[in-house]
Amino acid sequence: MAMTDAHPTGIWSWLTTVDHKRIAIMYFVVGFAFLLVAGFEGQLIRLQLAAPGRDFLDPDLYNQLFTMHGTTMVFFAGMPLVVAFFNFVVPLQIGARDVAFPRLNAFSFWVFLFGGLFLYASIPLRAMPDGGWFAYMPLTNPEYSPGPGIDFYVLSLLISGVGSIAGGLNFLVTILNMRAPGMTFMRMPLFTWMALIVSALILLAFPPFTVGLIFMLFDRSFGTHFFDAAAGADPVLWQHLFWVFGHPEVYILILPAFGIVSDVIPTYSRKILFGYPVVVFSGVLIAFLGFGVWVHHMFSVGLGPVVNAVFGGATMLIAIPTGIKIFNWIATMWGGRLRFRTAMLYAAGLVATFTIGGLSGVMHSSPPADLQQTDTYFVVAHFHYVLIGGTVFGLFCGFYYWFPKATGRMLHEGLGKAHFWLTFLALNVTFFPMHFSGLLGMPRRTYTYAEGLGLDVFNLISTIGAFIFTLSFVPLVWNLWRTWRRGEAAGHNPWDASTLEWTTASPPPHYNFAEIPTVDRRDPLWHPYIEPESRRAGDEPGGAVPRRQPDEPPEPVIMPNPSYWPLVLAVGMLLMTIGALGSLGLTLFGLFVTAVGLFAWAFEPPFGEEAH
């Protein structure tokens, strides 16, 4: 597509788009929709638990709701929102025009979307999975979970997992290979660094899960015995396979948030990041150690003192690089000229609340302590502090930070701050009391509790907190609506930030950079004079003066063609997935569509002619 063409709009252009910024928007919108749905499910759970002995939800529905809530939040809200930021930010931060494989990128999105829709098709079919987000065997074997519920879980995660692996591959290659001239590894912005690490984590962590899901599928559909104790197998193997994946998965969710915060805090502190190499390497270390701690989710299985001690020790070790990052952020803020814009509030909020979650994590990294805490609301408190106080705060931080870049409009600060304080309040009101209800012994995943156990007050407070969460969306939606109607224009670099994405227009043209910048240091925009030699002459000096982007690029730009084959391929895989519920014919037809899609894709020219 010639870059001089106006960027087309309309449904078809979205269905065939391979532009990383549009794919980012689609990921964001769909991920956010799933966040709302799963939040609603959580709200229903809290209503049931508001008081002892309620029968607002029956036990079966309760099981289905917490399963859908957890599965959706992790796989269809958390992951896509993270990937939305990868998509939007990474190519801009490294000075690239798109990702390495634009069509593969579109494919990743479509299979993720179809995976999510497939999971939710279980609701109208009244077959919601109910085995928890980790679907432990033998509860999920065909004997104890007859009916298609668990199959929806297995198949939706299998298909969306393909998209995740493809995405990991794409971003790994993009970051390794598509950096602007001069952008060495140690000049990369922290968010890009974390995206690189997370891509590697996805590539290594998803295959074990995929294999486990295939085993489960085969046990359920073809009568194999992978988790069948009567045949000599061990159902605990499923737990291992799940957590070999599951622990790296929590880092897949948190490291991008760490990356966002590491870019945002320096911006609003007017100071470069304290200890850049240390922050980078502690990220690498977290990812590496993350493969050696999975048994901390299984202390109560009884694997023996040696195994528990080894994995407990490794878990405690991993808290060290995590703590290091926290000190680096604090040291960056220390003595800086702080500006508490909304994004900065979220960043600072993350530092505070994530720390609380990290501390409870260290508490249950000790096996004897964990035996008291596991499967209670204490663990629920832990992972919501890290997932909301860490991941979600990080994502909102990034949202307020990059929104002007993505849309060209400024959000309203007052409404943004109201949003922050409401979520901050909601998080603490909902989940802090769970530390107490958990230590008092309230088990998770149980649909009610008896009166007189000292749990009533804590649960009531938690439910009130959940309502505050719902309320917190009001200023957000209002803000979006207001900005849509009359948001001020953003300009290239509204925050005076230091990285390459702020050199181009807001929103960026679809080719991102008219001329690929050259980088000769970290934080390029905070130093006078970087990038294109050729244009240096006309530019004013000054560290953070936004560079003017000429409307017409001085060199020919070749952009990837739009393509519908990624969508066709994804549809083929969806048909195979649906067929796997029991229709061989549909599976074969899906296979055929997949094959057609693959071949057509392979032989379609990926790039258009040169622009004139």
Added chain:
Amino acid sequence: MSRHSAESHPSTRLYVAIAVILAALTALEVMVFYIEALAPVLIPILLVMMAAKFALVAMFFMHLKSDGPVLTAIFAWGVFIATAIVVGLMAIFGKFGA
């Protein structure tokens, strides 16, 4: 181009040599398997030969030896984590005695 026959190309000889070694190692593996006297050390012998074949294919047929460190690092990383997980799981399941 056809003046270079397949045989005269320098790398061809190397490739054939590697293939001969691979075939010989495979034959050796099977022989070792049938020799009763070697039974006590069968496992280490077989694992060493397996690793040797693995390395030969990766280094020469997949050109890691000449293709530089980035690709080797990526592959080694995957092989390392995968091996660690296999060994770790086998240890947890008591496959190494005790």
Added chain:
Amino acid sequence: MEGPTSTGIPNRKLAMWTFIGSECMLFGTLIATYMIYRGRNLVPPYPHDLLNIPFITVTTFVLLMSSLMMVLALAAVQRNDLRATKLWLGLTALFGLIFLGGQYYEFSHFVHEGLPLSRNLFSSTFFVLTGTHGAHVAGGVIWLSTLLVRTVNGKLDARHAETVEIAGLYWHFVDVVWIILFTLIYLLV
């Protein structure tokens, strides 16, 4: 249109290696499962009742040699010797097919001997592990065949050597996996 990359490695080649790194975990998990369940089978038949080492040695040898054919195909296309390219590509795919035929024979023989997929723990782990590998071989055969067809049609020459190289990387990896499976499943029976 791909310009120079930051690492100097072409994008697709880097992607294939990254994919191979990821596949290590896939096969690693399958192998771990097989090894953990080794010797835990409770229902006959057992591995040593069925595994036929001489037979599988032959197909193993065929797959190993297909890797030689593959590097020769790459060398040929790099020097634009298209006749040799066609020959070696065709032989690689053919050897792959022979291997698959051997696997088909082995599987049907096992089923015939009373070991369908759902029979016991051995059948579950064995068929899924070797079947996953076989599916990879099949995918490779299809891929190589399309390259062969393109060469025959004059659409593939030295300018596309990278494509052949990448297919080759995949093929060798599948071979490497078999080197491991051959030892772990058959020789350490």
